Amino acid sequence: MEPGELLPFVDLEVLGETSLAGRPAYRLVARPLAPVWPRSGPHPELHFLGTGADEYRLTVDAERGLLLRTEARLDGRAFGVIEVGDVEYDQVLDGDVFRPPLGDLDPPAAV
Numbered sequence: 001m002e003p004g005e006l007l008p009f010v011d012l013e014v015l016g017e018t019s020l021a022g023r024p025a026y027r028l029v030a031r032p033l034a035p036v037w038p039r040s041g042p043h044p045e046l047h048f049l050g051t052g053a054d055e056y057r058l059t060v061d062a063e064r065g066l067l068l069r070t071e072a073r074l075d076g077r078a079f080g081v082i083e084v085g086d087v088e089y090d091q092v093l094d095g096d097v098f099r100p101p102l103g104d105l106d107p108p109a110a111v
Contacts, residue, residue, distance in 0.1 A: 005045055009033055010056070017062070020069055021087045024062040031055050050080035064089065 006012075010030035018027050031054065032046055049056050050072020057078075059069035068087065072080035 006030060006049075009046060018059060020059050021084050023068060023087055025059045025068055026062055028058045028060060029055055030058055049082075053079070059083075061087070 010032055013029045013031075015027040015029060018025050046053070046056075049070050053072035053074055055073040057069075057071040057073065058067060060066070061068050069083040070081070071078050
């Protein structure tokens with residue numbers, strides 16, 4: 001998900017700078033805005049961050065703008081966290097990376 005897709009649906013506050021997974025990043029708080037008629041309930045994009053949260057703590061890659069960490073909170077307590085462990089951009093991948101090992105292509109043995 002692109003963080004910019006959330007902007008029309010949240011009140012955003014920048015908390016400061018940090019780093020995560022070896023990347024410079026920004027810490028933000030996103031608070032859902034009240035639904036606007038004719039829509040009711042939270043925006044579907046917020047569902048992926050944690051349905052029912054009254055606040056989302058976000059960590060956004062400073063260079064690429066991608067979400068590195070999301071924390072859904074309700075009444076000050078976290079109930080859902082998604083976080084990257086490692087990030088590598090612009091890596092050249094060998095074509096064999098997406099090819100299954102030859103043994104995996106053999107048909108199952110007859111019984």
